[in-house]
Amino acid sequence: MSLLEVFDCFKIDIAVTGESGAGKSSLINAFLGLNPDDAGAAPTGAVETTKEATMYLHPNLPHVRLWDLPGMGTPSFGSKSYVKTMNFELYDMFMVVISERVRENNMLLVDEIEQQKKPYYLIRTKIDNEIRSQRRKNKFSEMHVLDQMRRDCKKYLKEKKLDPHVFLVSAIDTQNYELQKLTDTLKDEVSQLKVEVCYKSHPTD
Template sequence: MESQSSDINEAIQASGEATLEQATKKAKEEINSFFNVRLDIAVTGESGSGKSSFVNALRGLKDNDEDAAPTGVTETTTEPTPYQHPTMPNVTLWDLPGIGTPKFKAKTYLKNVTFDRYDFFLIVSSVRFRENDIMLAKEIKKKKKVFYFVRSKIDHDVQSEKRKGIDKKETLSKIRTNCEEELKRIGNPNIFLVSSWDTSKFDFEKLIGILESELPQNKRNTLLQFVPVCTVAILEKKVRMFQKIAWAAALLSGAVAVAPVPGLSFSCDMSIVGSFFTSIYHSFGLDDKSLKRLSERVNKPHLKSLKMSPLVEKLIKISSLRLGASALGEFLCSLVPAAGSAAAAVISFTTTRNVLLKGLDALAEEARKVLREAGLE
């Protein structure tokens, strides 16, 4: 019990609060933020720049998937169009009309697309950044919001130049230099070279890293949850994020265990465990749709036959048995005033934390195996 008390004291200390009650309140706020904080991302640029394909890539979809943003050789977006993330309804990517089109002239563009709605802007171009892009960036900057330049369709450029005998490194250097020259009037903005077809290549991971570091704290976890797992580095960032949130979830479990209500602690713990494992399952790209898309992208058909949902079901079943066994002890302790209630909190915290972390480890290892099989180590 002394070791368990030490664990919960460590969790209280990590929260930055002085008491279990204060730490639990903070944990509740963090859990609510983790699952519910909204993130609205604007993807804009001139027509034909690949905005819609990039929206699809960020949502982990291909252009021909159901619910994907429509794409084409002509402007397909005529109004700001919201696309919810397939598994996170609090994340919306907005496919904005091309700047400079008759209905969305550059000077009134931000007003017409409801500027204040978005957390940040991604300005996309597939050839070169033009006057309208620069004008838009300046206006966004005036209004004290953040923007990033995304040079899309890089895979096409690399292949095209390769046919001329120009290697990938030289092509990327030339494109980056050209972009920097085009945008020098607005200082030294971040420029990211990306392929919507294959987010494991070029600057996609770098883009996510910059966004994560520059977003407000309560938005960072939301961003990291929804971005597709295309590299080991992104996966490991997600693992560390879920490790941190597991402590907050366990603290909530400990607080509920204090109440002498039969079944309350078990019911609460199972709700926490179910939500936690389901979020990991989707965030790590272990759901059937994500595995199918990965299989097609890396041309490894056997990946689509992997079924990870039975593992999640097994983890929840095992968790149910462990939590059920501890729930009886928690309830009996909670009947004893003061010391008994504290013991119940410690038992519940420790059991829930261990269940969550062991389940996370199992799912993370499966995700690492998938990346190895896909050749994305």
């Protein structure tokens, strides 16, 4: 296979996972630059909307396939059987989405991904909601609130001596916070993976 053919065939499958209601589908829409009503947008709602793994293609990252997984911890997808049911071994990378504090289910996902030795991001969504809530306090500092949320996300990871990328994002206020940083970081990592794949396919003599 030629180097060009290797580039054309290269795909990276990224699973977007987390508890039901964490905002996975909204995050995917924001990441793809889509509004909820746009054609091809991931369905969102107050009730469980994702019933099976659904693939979405990024308009500016042609090698990336995002998979919106059903939420963890529902009657349909219980915590104990979730990882096996979702076939985690099929994916190259993960986005673990949380909307409030880090919960036990989030760490169960992280533990499984770590066991599979696959890269992942921890993404805290609905940042705009938290900022709006905290703004009512007399001594409000947006920077302090963001730092506090980041520390909370990293607290349990540090206890396990883990240090993945952590992003604070809002699917509503996409121009602020770290959605662009998430996109740029993923773009860089995908480029690096392409280089590694091509090197393995065509090692230097």
